[in-house]
Amino acid sequence: MLDSGSVRAFGPLEKVWSSSAMRPWLPMNELTSVLRVQVLEHHPDYPMSALSLGISISG
Numbered sequence: 001m002l003d004s005g006s007v008r009a010f011g012p013l014e015k016v017w018s019s020s021a022m023r024p025w026l027p028m029n030e031l032t033s034v035l036r037v038q039v040l041e042h043h044p045d046y047p048m049s050a051l052s053l054g055i056s057i058s059g
Contacts, residue, residue, distance in 0.1 A: 001009040001021055008021035016022060017034045026032060040050040 001007070001016055001019075003021070009016045009019040014034050014036065017032075035053065038052040040052050042049050
């Protein structure tokens with residue numbers, strides 16, 4: 001993340017998003033999250049996508 005031409009944070013999005021450098025831009029009254037997902041498929045008729053949110057455990 002750049003601030004006035006200086007690097008304030010860098011690395012994976014999840015780490016930058018939760019860094020102290022991002023706090024001035026994240027509203028205190030709104031909770032936000034960044035999720036790492038994989039797009040599995042797109043619906044052929046509707047603007048919808050199926051996402052994988054993590055490891056599936058079956059048993």
